Amino acid sequence: MADCSAPVKTGDFRLVVFVSSPVSYHDPAKMDTPASATTALPAPAPATVVVDKRFCAPEATAFAVAKTITYTGRDFTVTNAGGANVMQVEAAVFALLKKSLLLDAARRPVVTMQDSGYFMNTRWAVFRGNSTSRRNLLFTVVKSSAIQIGRTKIYVFLASNSGEEAPDFVIRGSYYDGACTVSPGNSDATIAQASITRQNTVQLIGFGRNKYTARINPGVDQAFILALTVILDEMH
Structure with a gap:
């Protein structure tokens, strides 16, 4: 098999391809930032309830x-x-x-x-x-x-x-x-x-x-x- 890490000539450019083992994006041990940190949403503002919470809409x-x-x-x-x-x-x-x-x-x-x-x-x-x-x-x-x-x-x-x-x-x-x-x-x-x-x-x-x-x-x-x-x- 050809060495995939060797430089390959493409015109005036040199393209280097590195092969590494795949990393699971769900494996926190192999990620710098936990997945939950990228999907966390800001906490909603506290409701102002005076009469009843059923009258408080999220929008x-x-x-x-x-x-x-x-x-x-x-x-x-x-x-x-x-x-x-x-x-x-x-x-x-x-x-x-x-x-x-x-x-x-x-x-x-x-x-x-x-x-x-x-x-x-x-x-x-x-x-x-x-x-x-x-x-x-x-x-x-x-x-x-x-x-x-x-x-x-x-x-x-x-x-x-x-x-x-x-x-x-x-x-x-x-x-x-x-x-x-x-x-x-x-x-x-x-x-x-x-x-x-x-x-x-x-x-x-x-x-x-x-x-x-x-x-x-x-x-x-x-x-x-x-x-x-x-x-x-x-x-x-």
Whole structure:
């Protein structure tokens, strides 16, 4: 057999071929880098669960939150990017305090949102399911000031944060300019977990309704952001 390691003339070039025993790419003893190191994926960001982890999607999502013309004038329909109805918001007709119920696609109660009776709708409480019991409190939404003409700043306190010394989340932006963000209370304002934009559409002569788009980052509780969208409308 010819010596395969000998130089072979190919025109003006010299080609040298070396023959060695094959190396199994699955044998860690013969590899400089373990195979697992080349296939490892970055760990996903931790989920932000406020209402329920079933509302946390691994991908970014967007929902249209449109006010419907009803007797109360405070009902909403929530549709996903494909146009399917995924949630409803129904406002109580007869109630001492303003109250709305967020329902899932099967019309099961997800959260109850209730005005706390403070001046100019400055404070709302959100409870699990169809409840307004203190033991089912999930979070409280508070305006930083009663009148906000230019910039919007609204604080969100989780139920575990009873002292309310520092907010767990902050809604920032300008409601009247149609753009707000939701970010953790201890982070820079640019680190948003969701954005809420508003459009006003005319339905009938002399009547208009608000339509919102909620864009939610992966792992962020969708029901939480949708409830904040409704409360943002109620506060203004």
